[in-house]
Amino acid sequence: MTVTPPGWLPPEEYVETIARATSYACLYFTDTRGRPVQLRATYGAEVWQWPGGNMDRWESPWECAVRECLEETGIIFEGEQKLLASHFIGHRGREWPANRIGFCFDGGTLCDEQIESIVLDPREHTEVQVHTMAGWARMMTARDFALLEAVDTARRTGTVTYLEG
Known part of the structure; x- marks a missing residue:
């Protein structure tokens, strides 16, 4: 005889009671001078991203x-699996009906030839650019730049960071 613990729910019912989230993952690259490499998203002039996207089931x-x-770039990444940041964005009502969780990994350093050979998916990105942090600060929203700055700091210091927002 199987005894069901008090308060226990079958998995399909339990899942309905917990937070829901979409999740993404990306690789953070810099050039040989330590400058961040980013891709401009097709859906916004101020939206710069690292190669990455939503996780498949x-x-x-x-x-x-x-x-x-x-x-997104044509780069076959074979580097080490090194987490730089975990990122949580809370539920935003009608704007986005679930939490969002992200994982930013260290993609390492790209030489000029590798950057020049990036092949973008035109449905997702329009260009690749490399700038100093000061240059990126002028081109990005404050929220997006805060993420870039935190991930860059984690990489330079050899730490892992957690961000919200």
Whole structure:
């Protein structure tokens, strides 16, 4: 005879009671001078991103970051699996009906030839640019730049960071 613990719910019912979230993963690259490499999104002049995107069902964050990097840049990433940041964005009502969780991994350094050979998916990105942090600060929204700055600091200091917002 199987005894069901008090308060226990079948998995399909329990899942309805917990927070829901979409999740993304990306790779953070710099050039040989330590300057961040970013891609301009097709949906906003101020939206700059790293190669990455939403995780597919049953895909790990690492698998997603590597897959998205290949799809968005043509780069076959074979580097080490090193987390730089975890990012949480809370539910925003009608704007986005779920929490959003992100994982930013260290993509390492790209030489000029690698940057020049990036092949963008024109449905997602319009250009690749490399700038100093001061240059990026002038081109990005304050919220997006705060994420860039935190991830860049984590990389330079060898730490992992957690961000909200």
